[in-house]
Amino acid sequence: MVQVIFLGPPGSGKGTQAARVSELFQVPHISTGDILRTHVAQQTDLGQKAKAFMDRGDLVPDGLILDMVLDRLHQPDAQKGWILDGFPRNVAQATFIEQVVLQQKAENASENAQDKSLNTINLEVPDQVLIERLLARGRADDCEQTIRHRLQVYHEQTEPLIQFYRDRNQLSIVNGNLSVDQVTAELKKAIVAA
Ligand SMILES: Nc1ncnc2c1ncn2[C@@H]1O[C@H](COP(=O)(O)OP(=O)(O)OP(=O)(O)O)[C@@H](O)[C@H]1O
Ligand SMILES: Nc1ncnc2c1ncn2[C@@H]1O[C@H](COP(=O)(O)O)[C@@H](O)[C@H]1O
Numbered sequence: 551m552v553q554v555i556f557l558g559p560p561g562s563g564k565g566t567q568a569a570r571v572s573e574l575f576q577v578p579h580i581s582t583g584d585i586l587r588t589h590v591a592q593q594t595d596l597g598q599k600a601k602a603f604m605d606r607g608d609l610v611p612d613g614l615i616l617d618m619v620l621d622r623l624h625q626p627d628a629q630k631g632w633i634l635d636g637f638p639r640n641v642a643q644a645t646f647i648e649q650v651v652l653q654q655k656a657e658n659a660s661e662n663a664q665d666k667s668l669n670t671i672n673l674e675v676p677d678q679v680l681i682e683r684l685l686a687r688g689r690a691d692d693c694e695q696t697i698r699h700r701l702q703v704y705h706e707q708t709e710p711l712i713q714f715y716r717d718r719n720q721l722s723i724v725n726g727n728l729s730v731d732q733v734t735a736e737l738k739k740a741i742v743a744a
Pocket of ligand 1: 558559560561562563565567636683686687726728729733
């Protein structure tokens, strides 16, 4: 049983490493960015509402995100754990997922199930390296102006979560400015499955 939250700025390797850790622990990789991009591609109501925020590099409003995440976490494959990539992105989202985890824990305790272990990982990478990586990745929102805005949004809204999880003794810091294999090796050491 393992629950992992990947924090870290855009381009820090959350998606790359979440896919590997998901394979390792056989739990789903849940990327809110990927789910949103699917909604945009399928032109769902949610996708149409989210698109302008994503194009600008702003966070999509919590009112659109929280139900989407809850729905994904209630799917059968997520009952033995999950790897969250790109969520939470602000304090309201972190408080939300904390409540979900606590509720699940209470339900499982009454069934005498195994405890779940929450690991929050912050991947640290200098801004200049992030910009170079994202320009090379070349996703629709990877132009320089949007990258700089996403970094600003990260520093203002997501970075405070480092202290949020530090206060709860749930934070591991991993150097993301190493090779992909080296970062995975560090993650294997950091993640505790219960
Ligand atoms: N350790 C690494 N060294 C060099 N390049 C890397 C490393 N990890 C990931 N990359 C590359 O950097 C780019 C960004 O990685 P990735 O998409 O995993 O980041 P992310 O944190 O999920 O970004 P975003 O939040 O914008 O989705 C990709 O092109 C990826 O191949
Ligand atoms: N958790 C989220 N809250 C608000 N907006 C989000 C969230 N996750 C993704 N988004 C939006 O999607 C793009 C791309 O996300 P990536 O994680 O970089 O793939 C992001 O800029 C937000 O607009």
